[in-house]
Amino acid sequence: QKEVEQDPGPLSVPEGAIVSLNCTYSNSAFQYFMWYRQYSRKGPELLMYTYSSGNKEDGRFTAQVDKSSKYISLFIRDSQPSDSATYLCAMIMGGKLTFGQGTILTVHP
């Protein structure tokens, strides 16, 4: 079993939809959680960085962490075609990032 599980999708939604992306993890030692966005042929770009359980909002993006359930989510409101990318959850422990498999998202006009 992988330490971080993420549904690879692909996920296809119409423009304006609310997108929900999720990851589960098995190691309770993970304390810091991130979401990265990766466009084709580019490196991952940091979207959100959270530590505590609860919600963190940044524009159209909301990151949610539930440490008791070992579950993290990223919500994208009013999705746009420019949001089409691969979304990777990641967790840091001892300077090492452990990534989920990534979810491929397509937002069609």
Place this chain on the structure above:
Amino acid sequence: KAGVTQTPRYLIKTRGQQVTLSCSPISGHRSVSWYQQTPGQGLQFLFEYFSETQRNKGNFPGRFSGRQFSNSRSEMNVSTLELGDSALYLCASGGSGRTTDTQYFGPGTRLTVL
């Protein structure tokens, strides 16, 4: 502020050869990490350097090695290349060197082994 730069961007090698990839972190960043990304395994941690010392290491064979210079630039070397080494190799830099630092990625070097 300039981002993380990696050279070369693309590389084609044959089995048995060796390759060296280069990474220049964001100015002022002292930590550099390397990752391998493949369709099957996703993003996997190779190693991390801080102040010219390897601080963390992933589960890769000894054919994969790296180093960091006094200006924080880093190189990664893969010897005796295998077909399975074909991947996107990503470098990430962190700021103050805390193990919980946000890591910023470069565009990657795409290595193809024939």
